[in-house]
Amino acid sequence: MQNAKDIGPLAYVDQLLFGPTVVFEKRSAYGVEETLERLDAARLSIWQQYFGFSTGLIGSVSSDRIRLGWRNPLTGHGLQPFFQGSIRLENGGVTVVGLIGVPLYVKAFLILPPLFIIGSILLHFTLSSPEGLGMPLPYFWLIVSALLIAGSLLTFLSRILKAGDYEKIANAIDTALS
Numbered sequence: 296m297q298n299a300k301d302i303g304p305l306a307y308v309d310q311l312l313f314g315p316t317v318v319f320e321k322r323s324a325y326g327v328e329e330t331l332e333r334l335d336a337a338r339l340s341i342w343q344q345y346f347g348f349s350t351g352l353i354g355s356v357s358s359d360r361i362r363l364g365w366r367n368p369l370t371g372h373g374l375q376p377f378f379q380g381s382i383r384l385e386n387g388g389v390t391v392v393g394l395i396g397v398p399l400y401v402k403a404f405l406i407l408p409p410l411f412i413i414g415s416i417l418l419h420f421t422l423s424s425p426e427g428l429g430m431p432l433p434y435f436w437l438i439v440s441a442l443l444i445a446g447s448l449l450t451f452l453s454r455i456l457k458a459g460d461y462e463k464i465a466n467a468i469d470t471a472l473s
Contacts (some may be wrong), residue, residue, distance in 0.1 A: 309402070314454055316396030317461055319378060323389040323472045327382060330389050330472060331356055337471035339366060352467050358382070361393065363468065365460040374401070374453040378464050391472065395461050405450060409443050416440070 302310070310316075323330040335356045343349040344366060354363035354377065364377040380393015416436055 312405075312450075312454070313374065313397040313402055314376065314458065315461070316394050317465070318393075319380065319395050319465055319468070320390060320392045321469055321472050323391060325389065325472070327358070327384070327389055330382060330391065331358060333471045334361060334363070334391075334468065337467055338363070352464070354378075361391065363464060365463045365467070367460075374405075374450055374457055376457060376460050376464065378468060391468065395464055409447070412436075412439055412443055 323333075325333065337352050338356065339347075339349055339351040339353055343351070344353055348368045350365070350367050352363045353366045355361075356363070359381065361380050361382070362377055364375050374397055376396050377398055378393050378395045379398065380391060383390045383392050419433075419436065
């Protein structure tokens with residue numbers, strides 16, 4: 296994680312909650328087609344992904360987009376980082392370039408519902424009449440708040456368990472292209 300003085304406050308909170316986003320770049324010794332074939336061969340088969348206890352790369356490989364993650368059956372999906380990138384042709388060679396990190400849609404899915412719930416609870420107390428300030432919060436919001444806290448704890452635990460996946464993804468791609 297970068298020093299807090301080097302990045303803005305939102306980027307610091309993003310790294311704290313979801314881990315770093317790492318830039319990955321690897322020059323391949325092969326042509327475009329063979330590079331794609333080698334990355335595709337490095338992935339677990341569908342059978343291994345869903346019916347086995349194998350660890351390895353999962354995801355999709357195509358000529359316009361590469362999306363690979365690390366599967367570990369003991370930690371499940373959780374807050375799983377993915378490599379999202381593509382192939383670039385530069386200086387007569389093939390380079391695989393992308394980012395390894397938690398996808399933006401996962402971050403939005405984990406951040407927006409808690410903000411909505413907290414906002415709804417605050418709105419409930421703001422709009423209640425002065426005589427109703429002691430009004431109890433409906434059970435629904437208490438249950439939702441408890442689920443929100445439990446989900447946040449599970450997310451944090453998942454982040455700790457998935458911390459090594461960045462290096463595993465980079466090493467697996469590196470090995471496939473070597």
